[in-house]
Amino acid sequence: MDLQRLSYQGGAGPDFNEQVLHKTILVGDSGVGKTSLLVQFDQGKFIPGSFSATVGIGFTNKVVTVDGVRVKLQIWDTAGQERFRSVTHAYYRDAQALLLLYDITNKSSFDNIRAWLTEIHEYAQRDVVIMLLGNKADVNNERVIRSEDGETLAREYGVPFMETSAKTGMNVELAFLAIAKELKYRARRQADEPSFQLRDYVESQKKRSSCCSFM
Ligand SMILES: Nc1nc2c(ncn2[C@@H]2O[C@H](COP(=O)(O)OP(=O)(O)OP(=O)(O)O)[C@@H](O)[C@H]2O)c(=O)[nH]1
Numbered sequence: 001m002d003l004q005r006l007s008y009q010g011g012a013g014p015d016f017n018e019q020v021l022h023k024t025i026l027v028g029d030s031g032v033g034k035t036s037l038l039v040q041f042d043q044g045k046f047i048p049g050s051f052s053a054t055v056g057i058g059f060t061n062k063v064v065t066v067d068g069v070r071v072k073l074q075i076w077d078t079a080g081q082e083r084f085r086s087v088t089h090a091y092y093r094d095a096q097a098l099l100l101l102y103d104i105t106n107k108s109s110f111d112n113i114r115a116w117l118t119e120i121h122e123y124a125q126r127d128v129v130i131m132l133l134g135n136k137a138d139v140n141n142e143r144v145i146r147s148e149d150g151e152t153l154a155r156e157y158g159v160p161f162m163e164t165s166a167k168t169g170m171n172v173e174l175a176f177l178a179i180a181k182e183l184k185y186r187a188r189r190q191a192d193e194p195s196f197q198l199r200d201y202v203e204s205q206k207k208r209s210s211c212c213s214f215m
Pocket residue numbers: 001028029030031032033034035036037047048049050051052053054055078079080081135136137138139164165166167168
C-alpha cells in the first residue's frame with residue numbers, strides 16, 4: 001500500500017506537541033496486513049483491492065485517550081519484504097512498542113514469527129512492549145493457523161496475543177489502545193497506582209468481546 005498517503009499528522013490537538021511521543025512499529029511478513037491495520041485504526045476504513053507492497057517506511061501520528069489521559073502514538077508502518085529489512089532494523093532501537101503480525105491464512109507468515117522475534121531481540125530495546133497479532137480473522141474459511149497456536153506461541157515468548165481483522169475492525173482499536181495504556185502506565189505511573197499487566201488486560205478485554213470472535 002502507498003505510504004505517501006499515510007505520512008501525515010493525524011488526530012492532532014492543541015497540546016499535541018507538549019506530549020511525549022510513543023514510537024510504535026508494525027512489523028511482520030509482507031502482505032500480513034500492517035498497512036491495512038493502521039488505516040483501519042486511523043481512518044476506520046478498509047481499502048479492498050489488489051495488494052501493493054509497502055516501499056520503505058512511513059508513520060502516522062495518532063492521539064488516543066486512555067483513562068482520561070491523551071497519549072500520542074507515532075505509528076511506523078514498515079515494509080515486510082526482505083530487501084527492506086536493513087532499513088527497518090534501524091528504526092527498532094528507539095521504539096517503545098512493536099506490533100508483530102502474521103496472517104492466519106498464511107502458514108509461512110506464522111512460522112516466520114520466531115525469526116521476527118529474534119530480530120526484535122537483537123535490534124530493539126530490552127524492555128520494548130511486544131504484542132502478537134493474528135490478522136485476517138475475518139477469512140475464517142481460509143484459516144490455516146488455529147487461534148490456540150497463536151496463543152501458545154505468544155505464551156512461550158511471554159507476549160500478549162489477539163486475533164484481528166483490518167477488514168472488519170475486529171480488535172484493531174483494542175490492540176492499539178492496550179499498547180497506549182501500557183505506554184502511558186510506564187511513562188506516568190503514580191506511586192500509589194496499582195501495577196498494570198498488559199497480558200492480563202488483553203485477556204480480560206478479549207473475554208469481554210468474545211461474542212464477536214471468529215473461532
Ligand atoms: N480479508 C482481509 N484482507 C486483509 C486484511 N488485512 C489486509 N488484507 C489484505 O491483504 C493484502 C495485504 O495488506 P497490506 O496491508 O498491504 O499488507 P502489509 O503487511 O502492509 O504488506 P507490506 O507492505 O508488503 O509489508 C491487501 O490486499 C489487503 O487488502 C484483513 O484483515 N482481512
